Amino acid sequence: MLGVADGAELPALAQRLGLGETAVRKRLRRLCGSGANPWLRRTGTDYHLTDRGRDALGAVGEAAAAGAAVCDLVGVDVLPMRHVRVVTAVLGSGSISGAARQLGLPQPSLSAQVTRIERRFGTELFQRTPGGVSAAPALVELLPHLRLLEKALSRLSATGMPDDDPTLPCDLEVVCEFGFAGLLDALREEAMVDVQQHIVSIPGPDWAPQMLSADICVYADLPLASLAVPAGWDTAVAFEEPAYVLLPPGVGVDGETVALRELAGHDWLTGPAGSRNHRSVLAVCRAAGFAPRVRFTALNGPSGRHILQEGAAVALTGATLIPAGAPRTVRLAEDVRVKVVVGWRPGGPATTTAGWLVRWLRGQHLRRLAERRPELLAELRADPAGWPGYAQD
Incomplete structure (x- = not known):
């Protein structure tokens, strides 16, 4: 509304909002409405305020100014209106349970939303007591706005x-090589994206057709078997971590690491022949001076999990990308790294969402390391030159 009032054309308005032109057109059409008294009127490719739109402009400007003040105070670029409603409902009722009844949500769901909002804002908003909640100092500062x-x-x-977050790009398709617990909920709650997520196998040396047809891709970039990025796509590393080896029971290892050469006499488990995992294991072992004896090629799925549980072979993995049911793991002595990469089509809503996704994956990874391998996290943070992604916030 403010952009139209300023005379901004569609490309400039899309850039101003950080959205693709298609997403902006959708919202402009909603404001044109289907009734006899819309907020906007379209003439050719241009949009203009109607009398009703001009009457609403003062409230729109007040909302925009107050929202911008909140964003500045908490250091975020976008403020979802549902976050505002959650925060004010909890504060107004004095308890999570009371706000949940008011909003018609299960209490655990609302409690999780409050935690995610506080994490997004980077500050505690509520002081929790047995009797309920009260505003923390940060929220007291935000309250006037x-x-x-x-x-x-x-x-x-x-x-x-229309009650709609104007920054909501719809119908983005995200293709992942792995499943990430909580990703869809977090995208919808925090990044304000309505997405479809598909978990697919990415076996070959090139991007799979599902990747090329998606808006955003998340995949592992394996040592000596990297995927070539297609023209017209941007990528960013969400995180990288040292490679570990899954060891069968009874295999003795002196020290806290194991060299690849020490594993030359073992049977190996990799992904299917020709897959990136298979090619990566072959290349890494050959670089260490031997050809691995690959006896099993079913890393993912029930058969692969059974082989790991039985301890019939060794396999390579990352520090936190360890399959369920895996045996003990030991870090490789060699500097072998596994990266998780996000790729996206630039120039539209996928760009903003992909940037958020990189930050979310990095944050989740840091939390997993802090829980599962705190000593490794401390080591990586102590070497900012070698591991720049682990700097202490």
């Missing part, structure tokens, strides 16, 4: 304006 925002939104709601 949140109340102005609520008041402006209430005025807009009275006009019948």
